[in-house]
Amino acid sequence: MITPPSPAPATPPHSPVLIGALAPLSPPGWTEAGQHLLAGLELGIADLDAAGGVDGRPVELVVRDTAADPARATAAVAELAELGVAALVGEYHSVVARAAAAGADAHGVPYLCSSAVLDALVERPTPWVARLSPPQSRGWRLYGDFLLGAGHTRVAVASVPTVYWAAGTQILREHLAPRGGTVIELDASALGPQGVCDALAAEEATALLLLVGTPDPAVPLVKAVRGDRRLTDVLIGAPAGQPEFSEWASLLGDDGAGVPFLRYLPERLTALGGRVESVLRERLGREPSFVAYEGYDAATALGHVLRSHGTDRARIAEAWADAEVEGTRGRFGFARTPDTGVWQATGMPLQVADRDPEHPEHFRVRHTG
Numbered sequence: 127m128i129t130p131p132s133p134a135p136a137t138p139p140h141s142p143v144l145i146g147a148l149a150p151l152s153p154p155g156w157t158e159a160g161q162h163l164l165a166g167l168e169l170g171i172a173d174l175d176a177a178g179g180v181d182g183r184p185v186e187l188v189v190r191d192t193a194a195d196p197a198r199a200t201a202a203v204a205e206l207a208e209l210g211v212a213a214l215v216g217e218y219h220s221v222v223a224r225a226a227a228a229g230a231d232a233h234g235v236p237y238l239c240s241s242a243v244l245d246a247l248v249e250r251p252t253p254w255v256a257r258l259s260p261p262q263s264r265g266w267r268l269y270g271d272f273l274l275g276a277g278h279t280r281v282a283v284a285s286v287p288t289v290y291w292a293a294g295t296q297i298l299r300e301h302l303a304p305r306g307g308t309v310i311e312l313d314a315s316a317l318g319p320q321g322v323c324d325a326l327a328a329e330e331a332t333a334l335l336l337l338v339g340t341p342d343p344a345v346p347l348v349k350a351v352r353g354d355r356r357l358t359d360v361l362i363g364a365p366a367g368q369p370e371f372s373e374w375a376s377l378l379g380d381d382g383a384g385v386p387f388l389r390y391l392p393e394r395l396t397a398l399g400g401r402v403e404s405v406l407r408e409r410l411g412r413e414p415s416f417v418a419y420e421g422y423d424a425a426t427a428l429g430h431v432l433r434s435h436g437t438d439r440a441r442i443a444e445a446w447a448d449a450e451v452e453g454t455r456g457r458f459g460f461a462r463t464p465d466t467g468v469w470q471a472t473g474m475p476l477q478v479a480d481r482d483p484e485h486p487e488h489f490r491v492r493h494t495g
Contacts, residue, residue, distance in 0.1 A: 142186035143179070143437055145171070145428065146206035146235075148199060148216040148226055155194035156340070158371045159218045159417050163241060164189065165409050166421020167216060169402065174429040180437065185429070192217060196225035203229030203237075212437040213238065215424050218417060220244035220262070220290040227255045227468070236442040239468075240424035241417055244290055248467045256446045256460055256469035258424050260476055263465075265388045266294050269365045270301040272386065272478045272493040278333040278361060279307045284314040284322050284347060285337035294337055294365060314338050319350035326357055333361040336385075340368040345377050352381045363387070369481055370415045383481040386492050389416040392455050392475035393491070399454030423453035427471075 147167050150160040171185050179185055188211060190202035199222045206214060207229075214230055214237040217223040223242030230237035231252040239247065239255065243262040248255055273281055281302065285291040299309040310329050312322055314337075326334055334351060336344050344364070351357050364387045368374055374382050395403060402422050406414035427449060435445040446460040446469040460469040478493035 140183060142184045143432065144186055144188050144206075144209060144211040146202070146209075146211040146214040147187045147189045148192050148202060148214065148222075149189065150194045150218055150222070151189075151191040152193045154339070155192060155222075156218060158373050159241070159415070160191075162371075162410065162415045162418040163216060163218055163421040165406055165414070166402075166418040166423075167240075167425050168421075169405055169409070170422040170425025170429065174425065180429070180432045185432075192219070192222050192226075194219045194222055196222050199223075199225045200229050202226075203233060203235070207233040207235045211235065212432065212439065213428055213442055215428055216240050216421070217242055220247075221288060223247060224289075227252070230254050234439060236439055238424050238428050240420045244293060245466050246289075246293070251462075251464070251467035253443045253469075255467075256471070257466070258420055258427065258458075258471045258474070259390055260474050261463075261466050261470065262290075262293055263297050265476055266297040266365055267301045268476055268493065268495040269363070269386075269388055269478055270298050270307070271495065273333060273361075273363070274302065274305055274307060275493065276361070279305075280310065280329065280331045281307060281333045281335060282310040282312055282326055282329060282331035283335045283337050284312045284317075286313075286315050286339070286343075290366075291337040298335075314343050314347065319343070319346045322347060323350050323354045323357060326351070326360060327354075331360065333363060335363045335365060336368065337366070341373065341377055344368055345374075348378055348381055348385070361386075367416075370417075372412050375481065375486055380483070380486060383483040383486040386478050386480045389477050389479055390420065390455070390474055391416050391477055391479075393494070395419075395454055396452065396456060398452065402454050419454045423451070423455065423458075426453055427451045427458075 149163045192199045218241045220242040223239045227248050231254050237255050239257040245261045362385045367387045369385045369387050431445040435441045450459045458473045463470040479489045482488045482490045
């Protein structure tokens with residue numbers, strides 16, 4: 127039995143059930159991802175309310191912009207806990223979600239992380255945190271398999287120093303090395319676009335992975351490599367998913383095609399997913415990304431737990447073991463994973479995809495697992 131450090135304040139029987147939502151909605155956060163995440167969350171909560179809410183009570187999202195800042199996330203979690211939210215949901219950036227998870231654990235508030243993948247989301251195992259997206263190690267190993275299958279054994283990574291990028295580099299190195307692959311680290315900040323091009327040519331790397339933010343420095347790096355005749359055959363990759371979003375295509379045009387990235391989509395959406403896709407496409411004015419589906423599925427999973435176990439924080443945290451949810455991308459549940467220390471969603475789909483060079487507005491699936 128879980129005993130929360132601080133129970134949620136008592137609420138009148140017909141007042142809204144408050145859910146705290148975290149998303150990067152302003153720079154330097156990845157704002158387009160935040161917009162997609164929030165659109166999915168809002169639609170999921172709207173559908174929950176349309177189905178009667180939680181014991182007849184409406185559900186209300188209390189949204190806080192993290193702006194990719196861990197300190198802002200920490201402050202937001204403390205504020206939301208004091209406001210009496212039943213649970214927390216959301217966030218895209220892994221380093222920010224890590225701060226949110228630590229805050230949720232400290233305040234005894236259940237937190238369903240929708241999109242962040244960093245394996246070490248928490249420093250110690252906690253019953254308060256669950257996660258929807260697959261851990262980084264699973265996705266980046268699949269990406270490594272894709273690279274090897276395409277014949278790339280000398281792989282350069284242009285990165286900036288963060289926990290997330292460092293973890294990704296280490297996963298790739300450990301996965302590729304036993305299979306004859308080499309990872310060459312390039313400091314994107316110190317070298318700049320031209321320096322990265324010179325290093326690629328000198329190292330005879332056949333692939334360059336962009337472990338950097340977007341649009342800067344990712345977009346200048348792509349333009350520099352695409353414009354360098356020495357690097358015509360170099361594959362540009364972006365495991366973190368930058369090419370998924372419309373900003374990438376609008377800034378790079380044809381140069382942004384053929385850049386493989388990870389996304390969490392199945393070959394086909396469920397019937398629910400098809401309906402959600404239509405609504406989200408109309409709301410967003412463009413094709414919804416996998417992040418939007420993560421938002422919807424997170425809201426659906428949280429709604430399932432609230433309706434079956436009530437709004438008590440401790441009971442919500444205990445409920446993940448029994449949760450079986452029909453989402454937009456298939457049926458999923460949760461299991462304890464000693465390597466991540468959280469309740470981890472099981473059965474989530476995973477793809478390596480890119481924008482089709484012949485039709486950059488369309489995506490191709492290059493590898494699945």
